[in-house]
Amino acid sequence: MTETQIPEDLRYTAEHEWVRRVGPSTVRIGVTDFAQNALNEVVFVQLPEVDSEVIEGESFAEIESHKSVSDIYGPLAGVVSAINDAVDAAPELVNSDPYGEGWLLEITVADDADLDASLAAMLDADGYREVIAD
Known part of the structure; x- marks a missing residue:
């Protein structure tokens, strides 16, 4: 088994999402290497529409594998500003490149200070390592 990748430059949630700031008020979100390993072979990703609202802590998307269906929870509140169409066409990107081509969507928040x-408040890489070690 290979070691789980946990990039130092990202923030994480206990629900196994990663968050990367890509603009002053925009973040890109995906699922962690640990999560994609647990899911195994991802076969379908259901993402929300652009301009739909994401509520922190509530489910806004689903990832389906041969093993199960998992909810994706809003790591923060905002509006969907982009979705990764490549993942819609090739959901296996979540497995092969979870921190790169396998990203899911971007969310824009109303206030940079809130972001x-x-x-x-999210986990750093060390904090996430503790979550998955338990």
Whole structure:
């Protein structure tokens, strides 16, 4: 078994999502290497529409594998500003490149200060390692 990748430059949730700031008020979201390993072979990803609202802590998308269907929860509140059409066409990208081509969507928040606070409250790489070690 290969070691789980946990990039140091990302923020994480206990629900196994990663968050990367890609603009002043925009973040890109995906599922972690640990999560895609647990899911095994991803066969379908259901993403919300652009301009739909994401509520922190509530399910907004689903990932389906041969083993199960898993909800994706909003790591923060905002509006979907982009979805990764490549994952829609080739859901296996979530397995092969979870931190790159396998990203899911981008969310834009109304207030940069709120985004800073939300990111600061999320887990860093060391904190996420502790979550998956349990």
